[in-house]
Amino acid sequence: MSHARQALVVHPAAPDMTEAQRTALSECIDAALACSQACTTGADSCLEEPGVGHLTQVIRAQLNCAAICSASAQILSRFGSDFGPTPASVLRALDDVSALCEDVCRVYAGAYPHCRVTADSCTRVRAAATAMLALD
Template sequence: MMKTYPAEINLDRDLLARTVDALVECSQACTACGDACLSEDMVAELRQCVRTNLDCADICGTSARVLSRHTGYDANITRAQLEACVRACRSCGDECSAHAEMHEHCKVCAESYRRCEQACTELLAAIG
């Protein structure tokens, strides 16, 4: 879709597309991991993991939508959204990593968070 946008985009379109893809993948992983946590026998111990998963899913999904809109682009809003996403991914990645040895879904999710955090960090650097 980035290649079809008819006007100028002030960012590298491939980097932008990769970041949106990472955000969408991370949002889905967050949602699935949070749901999987709710199915675990030890769900009470995973309460914080569920919460961070849900928060990160929402932030990543919103970030993907913000990055997909270019008309009237505001770098300050994009930067703030990406910074929030980096923080959410880092927090959620740390939480899921703490459970990764016991729960495969947390391991998979933590890997997705790290990829998304890296993609957002790269795009932030490009924005300057």
């Protein structure tokens, strides 16, 4: 059981959530944290490539994705009993930014394995965000 899942189980507002909501939320938080790490490392890996200039768009997309994933995980971790409309907007932003990063990284995935790792991580976080949005 992930730390996010454990925290959601013991949170005082946990009884206000269904099991499906708790599962989707913990998976989304875990995916966002993993994607943030993958994108940060991916951007750093790109910076180590010779002739890094052609990877500027990739690096920028990875850094933006890492930032939105980190912020999203933090916001989603503060759900409380008055979760309100904020999560849907956060999830849409998470999906939008990670989709862009995924698309940019897929172009280079064949040449740079770190871009494939980043793109795969973006795919996972997008699926998790979509699953959460489907619960509404």
